[in-house]
Amino acid sequence: MFYREAGQFKTSYKADQAVFPIFQDKVFVAIWLLIGFVVIPMLANEYVFRAIFIPVIIMALAAIGLNLLVGYCGQVSLGSGAFMAVGAYAAYNFMIRIPDLNPLICFLLGGLSATVVGVIFGIPSLRIKGFYLAVATLALQFFTDWTFSRIDWFTNYTPSGSIAVQPVAVWGFVFDSPIRKYLLCLTVLVIFTIIAKNLVRGRIGRAWMATRDMDVAAEIIGIRPIFAKLSAFAVSSFFIGVAGALWAFVHLGSWEPLAFDINLSFSILFMVIIGGLGSIVGGMLGAAFITLLPLFLNQLPIWLGINMSTAMVSHLEYMIFGALIIFFLAVEPLGLARIWQITKEKLRLWPFPH
Amino acid sequence: MNDNDRKLGPTLLKADNISLAFGGVKALTDISFEVKEREVLAIIGPNGAGKSSMLNVINGVYHPNAGSVTYKGTVRQQMKPHEAAKQGIARTFQNIALFKGMSVLDNIMTGRTLKMSAGFLAQCLYVGRARNEEIEHRKKVEEIIDFLQIQSIRKTPVGRLPYGLQKRVELGRALAAEPTLLLLDEPMAGMNIEEKEDMSRFILDVNDEFGTTIVLIEHDMGVVMDLSDRIVVLDYGKKIGDGTPAEIRNNKEVIDAYLGVSD
Structure with a gap:
């Protein structure tokens, strides 16, 4: 009833090709932006920013990046943690080695370094597919783990191997309070989401999806596989690299190589799969789900007034978390994005049955 | 003769x-x-x-x-x-080789890949050449859709279409390359x-x-x-x-x- 496109006629291809062709969607997105930029900063407290919003936003950025590669171009990658590490360490090195460089530029340079690594490690994708490619990207994960813990130059010879950074300051404006960090991350996420959406609805996105769905036919149409696959690796690694820099500088503040280990790669891949392959909003939903569910499960016994040891709670948390993931994949293999889409279709009639 | x-x-x-x-x-x-x-x-x-x-x-x-x-x-x-x-040189396949996850429109648009030239940055921001190009090629694609009489299914993912229509869409994709x-x-x-x-x-x-x-x-x-x-x-x-x-x-x-x- 409230969500239907009846009466909204498109008279130009421009209008028909808009990101949100339906009026209600535009309102909806505007409301979300309003909530994100105005309502949440007014209501939330420091803990909520630090534990929920900032990690979810940065992970959403990484998940969108990985989704471009896995969901849109069909190249499975287990190297996201490594790309985040490259982004973080590269940004750190640019920052300490080039004095007075704007941190935001350092983040972008970190992303670009991840791009270079991504393209190099994307080359195997020209010959191998599927699980084999996943294993090849796994090699990158071990390679970066080793590089950043063994080669001291990258950590600027700190004795412990861990890195601590000052709060990010841009033109004298210091992002030190959680609310400022939150707004910084949210702005970055919005900009990158727009870029991702623009890419996937244009020529390059179609080239990726064509390569994913039927690579032989794509090549016969004139899409060079080397271009499609490597550009997907490049853009995806850039996104993940920037997310890595944000994760290190804004969320963690101090970190060691373990912060970017294989578990992080798996988490991001789960976010993409549970959120929905080949969907931008899926990346965000998946990031929120995977980040928030453990927190929620952790708090649940307290809310319910059940007395349990913390060890028990954390064991249960893992078990229920795993079971829920399986449940979700069994019920809706296409992910949260698909559930969202079905909801939208249902909403066209709701609340009247006909 | x-x-x-x-x-x-x-x-x-x-x-x-x-x-x-x-x-x-x-x-x-x-x-x-x-x-x-x-x-x-x-x-x-x-x-x-x-x-x-x-x-x-x-x-x-x-x-x-x-x-x-x-x-x-x-x-x-x-x-x-x-x-x-x-x-x-364009072709269709014996067993349909459409891009199953994409809509009919996107499949045929993909056929025009080689005729597009917008740079990467323009595509990121969806401005200038990238945007005009999409609209210009959309017109061509709509002509092909009219020609093959598949107007009603243009936004349907091809995986959901019956076999005969898929064959037709595949012809459309090949035609899109002119x-x-x-x-x-x-x-x-x-x-x-x-x-x-x-x-x-x-x-x-x-x-x-x-x-x-x-x-x-x-x-x-x-x-x-x-x-x-x-x-x-x-x-x-x-x-x-x-x-x-x-x-x-x-x-x-x-x-x-x-x-x-x-x-």
């Missing part, structure tokens, strides 16, 4: 002594034929005769072990499929009589309206005889016949190998 003489142009594609083998299996042996501009040429033959292999040689998926292909006057031995696409030479690999396989009639009409219209040269593989003899200007017959990788439908119908060797042994 007079009609044909007027329509046909100079030779567009010439295959010279093509041989192709996979290990010990000889797929094609010493095949030569030529295709004239605006001609509809059918390649027929029993299963495993090497028809699809021949198409794959023409658009560069396979590289022949011997012989050469001359296209638009240029001889070439090796060519990548995307280079063939650049030179105006090809000079269109290779159709069994465009009517698995269709009912009505769908076959529709598809035949589209093929003839493409040939007529756009002047596209067509090489098609088909098993339905009625369709082949009606559509094509000339027929090449393959059997076990060898060419055993080449001529107009009337000639092929009376060619003894062809009848023996394919249409049924005469006594």
Whole structure:
């Protein structure tokens, strides 16, 4: 009833090709932006920013990046943690080695370094597919783990191997309070989401999806596989690299190589799969789900007034978390994005049955 | 026939002594034929005769072990499929090779990839060239959608469409590239009589309206005889016949190998 496109006629291809062709969607997105930029900063407290919003936003950025590669171009990658590490360490090195460089530029340079690594490690994708490619990207994960813990130059010879950074300051404006960090991350996420959406609805996105769905036919149409696959690796690694820099500088503040280990790669891949392959909003939903569910499960016994040891709670948390993931994949293999889409279709009639 | 003489142009594609083998299996042996501009040429033959292999040689998926292909006057031995696409060779596949996760519109838009040129940054921001280009090409794609009468399904993901319509969308995707030479690999396989009639009409219209040269593989003899200007017959990788439908119908060797042994 409230969500239907009846009466909204498109008279130009421009209008028909808009990101949100339906009026209600535009309102909806505007409301979300309003909530994100105005309502949440007014209501939330420091803990909520630090534990929920900032990690979810940065992970959403990484998940969108990985989704471009896995969901849109069909190249499975287990190297996201490594790309985040490259982004973080590269940004750190640019920052300490080039004095007075704007941190935001350092983040972008970190992303670009991840791009270079991504393209190099994307080359195997020209010959191998599927699980084999996943294993090849796994090699990158071990390679970066080793590089950043063994080669001291990258950590600027700190004795412990861990890195601590000052709060990010841009033109004298210091992002030190959680609310400022939150707004910084949210702005970055919005900009990158727009870029991702623009890419996937244009020529390059179609080239990726064509390569994913039927690579032989794509090549016969004139899409060079080397271009499609490597550009997907490049853009995806850039996104993940920037997310890595944000994760290190804004969320963690101090970190060691373990912060970017294989578990992080798996988490991001789960976010993409549970959120929905080949969907931008899926990346965000998946990031929120995977980040928030453990927190929620952790708090649940307290809310319910059940007395349990913390060890028990954390064991249960893992078990229920795993079971829920399986449940979700069994019920809706296409992910949260698909559930969202079905909801939208249902909403066209709701609340009247006909 | 007079009609044909007027329509046909100079030779567009010439295959010279093509041989192709996979290990010990000889797929094609010493095949030569030529295709004239605006001609509809059918390649027929029993299963495993090497028809699809021949198409794959023409658009560069396979590289022949011997012989050469001359296209638009240029001889070439090796060519990548995307280079063939650049030179105006488009094709459809025996088993549908559409991009299943994409809508009909996106599938056909993908067919126009080579005609687009917007830079990466413009695409990131969806401004300038990138945006205008999308709209400009959308117009072309809508013309193809109108031509194939698939307006009502333009936003449907192709995976949900019935078989006959998928075949039609695949033809649309090939047409989107505005090809000079269109290779159709069994465009009517698995269709009912009505769908076959529709598809035949589209093929003839493409040939007529756009002047596209067509090489098609088909098993339905009625369709082949009606559509094509000339027929090449393959059997076990060898060419055993080449001529107009009337000639092929009376060619003894062809009848023996394919249409049924005469006594």
